Amino acid sequence: MKLRLAVFVAGASLLAAVPALAHHSFSAEFDGHKPVRLVGALTKVEWTNPHSYFYIDVKDDKGNVVNWGCEGGGPLALSRAGMKRGDLKIGDTIVVDGYLAKDGSHLIDARRVTLPDGRSVYGGSPGDGGPPDTSATSKK
Amino acid sequence: MTILQICQWLNDSPVGTSIRESDFSFDLIETAHVLGITLMAGTVAIFDLRLLGLALTRDEVSDVAGQVLPLTVAGFVLMVVSGTLLFWSEATKMYFNPAFRFKLVLMLAAGLNPLIFHRTVYRKVSIWELSQRTPAVAKTAAIVSLALWTSIIVSGRAIAYFH
Amino acid sequence: MYLLPFFEWLASTRLSEAMSASVWAFAVVEMFHLLALTMLGGTVLILNLRLLGLRLQRRPVQEVARELSPYALASLAVLIFSGALLLIDGPLRYYSNAAFRIKMLLLALAVIFSLTLHRRAIRSERNARIAAVISLTLWLSVGLAGRAIGFI
Numbered sequence: 001m002k003l004r005l006a007v008f009v010a011g012a013s014l015l016a017a018v019p020a021l022a023h024h025s026f027s028a029e030f031d032g033h034k035p036v037r038l039v040g041a042l043t044k045v046e047w048t049n050p051h052s053y054f055y056i057d058v059k060d061d062k063g064n065v066v067n068w069g070c071e072g073g074g075p076l077a078l079s080r081a082g083m084k085r086g087d088l089k090i091g092d093t094i095v096v097d098g099y100l101a102k103d104g105s106h107l108i109d110a111r112r113v114t115l116p117d118g119r120s121v122y123g124g125s126p127g128d129g130g131p132p133d134t135s136a137t138s139k140k
Numbered sequence: 141m142t143i144l145q146i147c148q149w150l151n152d153s154p155v156g157t158s159i160r161e162s163d164f165s166f167d168l169i170e171t172a173h174v175l176g177i178t179l180m181a182g183t184v185a186i187f188d189l190r191l192l193g194l195a196l197t198r199d200e201v202s203d204v205a206g207q208v209l210p211l212t213v214a215g216f217v218l219m220v221v222s223g224t225l226l227f228w229s230e231a232t233k234m235y236f237n238p239a240f241r242f243k244l245v246l247m248l249a250a251g252l253n254p255l256i257f258h259r260t261v262y263r264k265v266s267i268w269e270l271s272q273r274t275p276a277v278a279k280t281a282a283i284v285s286l287a288l289w290t291s292i293i294v295s296g297r298a299i300a301y302f303h
Numbered sequence: 304m305y306l307l308p309f310f311e312w313l314a315s316t317r318l319s320e321a322m323s324a325s326v327w328a329f330a331v332v333e334m335f336h337l338l339a340l341t342m343l344g345g346t347v348l349i350l351n352l353r354l355l356g357l358r359l360q361r362r363p364v365q366e367v368a369r370e371l372s373p374y375a376l377a378s379l380a381v382l383i384f385s386g387a388l389l390l391i392d393g394p395l396r397y398y399s400n401a402a403f404r405i406k407m408l409l410l411a412l413a414v415i416f417s418l419t420l421h422r423r424a425i426r427s428e429r430n431a432r433i434a435a436v437i438s439l440t441l442w443l444s445v446g447l448a449g450r451a452i453g454f455i
Contacts, residue, residue, distance in 0.1 A: 029329045032393050033320070049159070049166035049229070050300070076163040077454065102326040171450050175344075175443070177337075182345020189374070196370045199362060207358045208349065293341065294334050301330060 030099040030109035038068055038096045038108065045088050049074040054110065056094060070096045070110035083113065083121045092116045147231035159229035166229060173222035180215025181289045183208050191274055191282035201269045201278075205262075239298035246295060250288040257281040306398070313394040322392040332388045339381035340446065346375040347442050354424065354435035368425045379414070397452070406448035413441040 040056030052072040057065045072078060075085075088094070093116060098108035114120045141149075150156050159165050189195035190204040199207075227234055234240045261268075261277045268275055313319060322328050352358035353367045390397050397403040416437060424434035 029323075029326070029392070032323050032396070047161055049162060050170065074163075074166065074454075075161055076167070079163065167454060171447065174450060175446050177341050178344025178348065178446075182341045182343075182348065185342060186345050186349060186371070186374075195374065196359070196362075196367070198366060198370075199359065203361065204359075211348070211352075211358075290338060293337060297334060297337055298330070 029102050031102050032099055034100040036098060036100050036108050038070070038098075039093065040068065040096075042088055042090050042092045042094060043067060044090070047075055047078075047085050052078055054088065054094070054096070054113070056096065066106060069107045070098060070113075071107060072110045072113070078121075081121050082119075083115075087115055087119075144232075144235055147235040150228050151231040151233075153228070156228045156231060159225060166226075169222050169225050172218060173226060176215055176218040176222060177293060178215075180212055180219050181293060183211040183215060184289065185286060187212070188282040188285045191278050193274060201274065202265050205265075234299075237299055237302050239295045239302055243292055243295040243299070246288055246292045250285070250292060253281060253284050253288060310394040310398040313391055316391065319391045319394065322388060329389065329392050332385050335381055336385040336389060339378045339385065340449075343375055343378035343382060344442070344446070346371040346378065347438065350375070351435040351439050354431045354438075356431075364425050364428060364431065400452055402448050402451035402454070406445055406452065409441060409445045409448055413438070413445055416441060 038056060038058050040058035042054060042056055044053075044055040046053040051074060054070045054072065056068055056070065058068050059065055073081070095114035096108065096110045097112040097114075098110040101107040101109070112120060112122045151160075159169065186195060187204055187208045190197070190199070190201060190208075196204050257278070261275055261281070268278075322332075349358060350368055350371050353360070353362075353364055359367055420430075421434050421438050424430050
């Protein structure tokens with residue numbers, strides 16, 4: 001009786017999860033060996049915990065536009081790095097340096113964001129193996 | 141109102157929004173939630189180990205229960221309060237998150253297990269604990285408890301992996 | 304710090320490449336880290352509550368310690384082993400993380416304290432309360448520093 005109950009519970013749990021599984025990517029980590037630079041127009045900003053998300057439309061070599069997600073720190077981390085909510089407006093072109101999600105989805109772990117006014121905001125720390133600092137106006 | 145609509149209403153409410161966009165609240169609540177696992181599951185694990193005869197065997201089962209389970213209950217309260225606030229701030233995302241759904245169902249089971257245990261075999265604990273041999277049913281409940289809380293912790297952590 | 308060459312070497316190992324190449328390895332290792340921390344936390348809490356005279360008073364302190372220590376030590380071993388694997392997934396990232404450094408320092412203090420003064424307090428039952436408070440504070444701080452790693 002108990003075994004049947006256990007199987008039922010397990011089955012029910014899996015069934016409960018299946019509809020949601022269809023929509024999702026599983027990315028446990030970002031690949032430190034795959035640095036990426038994306039340039040694109042901002043389509044959406046989520047100024048949220050535990051992570052913020054910036055979505056940008058990026059044109060690939062063939063001219064196709066692909067929407068990429070860039071995962072940043074939460075509001076506190078962003079403001080400590082020097083970024084304020086008003087710094088980003090939909091339609092702004094930004095440059096994002098980061099690492100590719102391990103599952104290959106269109107998501108990067110945004111380490112540096114270069115804003116339209118040329119300011120560069122860096123979420124990491126010097127020497128942490130993050131993308132090399134090539135801009136002259138970066139902030140620590 | 142559908143469940144999704146309720147989630148969206150919670151999500152977009154002032155409380156949900158302020159936690160979600162906060163500088164400190166979310167981190168504090170989440171820290172309480174993660175470290176609270178120790179208070180809740182770490183203590184119940186020790187009681188389960190007692191039932192299985194693997195720890196504190198010189199103590200009567202009912203003694204260990206009386207000493208340890210109140211801590212578990214305090215931990216559970218902490219987890220429910222912090223968990224509710226976390227859910228409130230991300231309710232829409234949680235609606236669509238498979239790991240979160242799985243975790244909820246597991247928690248139902250985790251609630252049923254002690255309910256059944258305390259109403260059945262544990263009722264007679266003063267009789268069987270004297271013989272120093274825990275009934276198989278009680279040991280089953282202990283194993284189920286350990287398995288469920290492990291799965292709940294794992295699926296809780298997995299929530300972050302489903303964007 | 305002079306440890307930088309060591310961390311750079313860690314980043315160059317095949318284990319590091321394997322960990323960072325794998326989609327699931329970090330997640331699985333992290334689960335073990337979390338479960339082991341739950342077990343360690345539970346045993347540390349109850350043992351120190353006994354030292355404070357607040358729980359399981361019917362049993363001698365030494366007996367409670369003897370019963371729970373194997374679980375505490377096993378959990379700690381899993382924590383250290385899994386922690387090393389998590390570290391090697393991205394050594395430089397942790398090297399420059401202030402919370403990580405503080406956590407390692409606190410961990411060292413907690414382990415040394417547990418194996419020396421804390422044990423002595425259990426054996427002799429002298430300074431039991433202060434030993435319990437220090438132990439709880441140290442281990443809680445290790446946990447908090449661990450959480451802070453993700454915020455920095």
